[in-house]
Amino acid sequence: MNLQEYKDIFHNGVWKQNTGVVQLLGMCPILAVSSSVVNGVSLGLATAVVMALSGAAVAPIRTFVPNEIRIPVFILIIAVLVTVVQYLMNAYMYGLYVVLGIFIPLIVTNCIVLARVEAFASKNPAAQSAWDGFSMGLGLTAVLAVLGGMREIFGHGTLLSGIDLALGEGTKNWVLHVVPNYNGFLLAILPPGAFIGLGLLIAGKNYLNLRAELKRKSGADVSPLQASPATN
Amino acid sequence: MKRIARSTLQTAANLVFFAAIGTAVLSSTFFLTHDEIVKSEEAEKLKLITQIVPPELFDNDVIQDTLTIADDPLLGNNGNTVAYRARLKGEPSAVVIEAIAPDGYSGKINLILAVRANGELAGVRVVSHKETPGLGDYIELPKSPWIKGFDSKSREVYKDADWRVKKDGGKFDYVAGATITPRAVVKAVNKTLQYFASNREKLFVVNTVPVSKGKEK
Numbered sequence: 018m019n020l021q022e023y024k025d026i027f028h029n030g031v032w033k034q035n036t037g038v039v040q041l042l043g044m045c046p047i048l049a050v051s052s053s054v055v056n057g058v059s060l061g062l063a064t065a066v067v068m069a070l071s072g073a074a075v076a077p078i079r080t081f082v083p084n085e086i087r088i089p090v091f092i093l094i095i096a097v098l099v100t101v102v103q104y105l106m107n108a109y110m111y112g113l114y115v116v117l118g119i120f121i122p123l124i125v126t127n128c129i130v131l132a133r134v135e136a137f138a139s140k141n142p143a144a145q146s147a148w149d150g151f152s153m154g155l156g157l158t159a160v161l162a163v164l165g166g167m168r169e170i171f172g173h174g175t176l177l178s179g180i181d182l183a184l185g186e187g188t189k190n191w192v193l194h195v196v197p198n199y200n201g202f203l204l205a206i207l208p209p210g211a212f213i214g215l216g217l218l219i220a221g222k223n224y225l226n227l228r229a230e231l232k233r234k235s236g237a238d239v240s241p242l243q244a245s246p247a248t249n
Numbered sequence: 250m251k252r253i254a255r256s257t258l259q260t261a262a263n264l265v266f267f268a269a270i271g272t273a274v275l276s277s278t279f280f281l282t283h284d285e286i287v288k289s290e291e292a293e294k295l296k297l298i299t300q301i302v303p304p305e306l307f308d309n310d311v312i313q314d315t316l317t318i319a320d321d322p323l324l325g326n327n328g329n330t331v332a333y334r335a336r337l338k339g340e341p342s343a344v345v346i347e348a349i350a351p352d353g354y355s356g357k358i359n360l361i362l363a364v365r366a367n368g369e370l371a372g373v374r375v376v377s378h379k380e381t382p383g384l385g386d387y388i389e390l391p392k393s394p395w396i397k398g399f400d401s402k403s404r405e406v407y408k409d410a411d412w413r414v415k416k417d418g419g420k421f422d423y424v425a426g427a428t429i430t431p432r433a434v435v436k437a438v439n440k441t442l443q444y445f446a447s448n449r450e451k452l453f454v455v456n457t458v459p460v461s462k463g464k465e466k
Contacts, residue, residue: 093268100278108286203381
């Protein structure tokens with residue numbers, strides 16, 4: 018219960034074990050809703066909320082649930098929480114609910130939620146579990162935001178389009194037209210664009226990791242591209 | 250034997266217990282949010298309807314003044330759809346009908362049309378479609394004003410042969426390279442107007458049994 022522990026959990030969720038670019042769990046929503054920043058961030062945050070709640074809900078009961086039926090019970094809890102989030106979004110963020118549509122109920126089937134509940138919340142206290150779920154969710158949100166931003170700029174030449182669906186009519190003029198009179202680039206909007214973008218993100222993350230490691234080893238800031246190939 | 254039976258029962262009881270808690274949480278959320286959900290769905294519907302039926306055309310509660318339409322080959326719908334009737338001082342002024350263009354480039358195109366009592370189109374909108382993004386999607390209003398080309402057209406003004414895209418000798422614009430999409434929409438709109446012409450009286454019949462507020466489904 019010390020600060021360092023929470024810091025570690027956070028670092029683990031957002032960077033080291035990032036669900037989007039390291040664990041590669043939850044591909045279905047990543048590829049489907051990352052067509053714009055607003056869609057990506059909204060679904061990412063919804064997932065983070067579900068993960069935090071399910072972590073908090075599973076951890077206190079982890080000792081009562083018989084081992085044989087823990088998976089059905091966990092899935093039941095996650096499904097209930099997702100449906101609650103879905104009702105709330107339907108009631109208070111209707112526009113966004115329509116846009117995200119089928120992907121909200123599909124949070125249940127996102128392996129990352131069950132994976133964290135099974136791997137972390139079923140072995141740790143409630144507060145840490147909630148924090149772990151939320152950090153993992155934030156990591157996913159970050160990937161969705163960057164990927165959504167890339168696809169939106171290349172595909173439509175805008176950023177933050179559809180923000181009024183999430184934050185209300187008043188924010189309509191927040192939309193940035195990065196490239197004026199852009200004709201659109203179909204590949205970025207269609208699913209292959211998501212695969213290519215995700216591939217680039219993974220490569221970027223590996224590059225940064227490698228650079229940090231080389232720096233740690235040699236003490237100098239060397240670019241991994243110039244360094245000799247890794248020994249392994 | 251007895252021990253196995255007991256542990257099985259215990260496990261089952263455990264699952265039932267969690268299922269009961271889950272159900273309780275879900276049903277209370279459902280009841281807490283239900284009114285709000287109905288309200289936002291109606292607001293959204295009204296927003297769509299007022300886009301194609303000018304507000305000065307009606308003073309009734311359009312959302313509640315509904316009529317169930319059975320499926321009809323002219324509308325292309327599968328199963329019942331709901332029509333909304335706009336009235337001004339009790340007189341029928343327009344009806345909002347859903348229709349489906351079955352022959353889009355990639356599947357069905359769902360349309361919503363408002364037809365004035367005199368058979369003139371008040372407006373047409375695409376509700377959902379799967380046409381190619383960036384190519385066939387100019388039938389959507391945010392992408393292009395193409396769909397507004399239907400405004401105030403009727404089968405009086407345009408004869409049957411005019412209800413085609415210009416490439417096929419009709420009166421409607423199209424974008425080169427994406428003709429299948431507008432062709433399907435124009436055809437569906439024309440067929441809906443034919444449906445309206447032959448069902449006009451039926452469409453404006455006043456509900457004898459008032460539809461209850463907040464009706465589900």
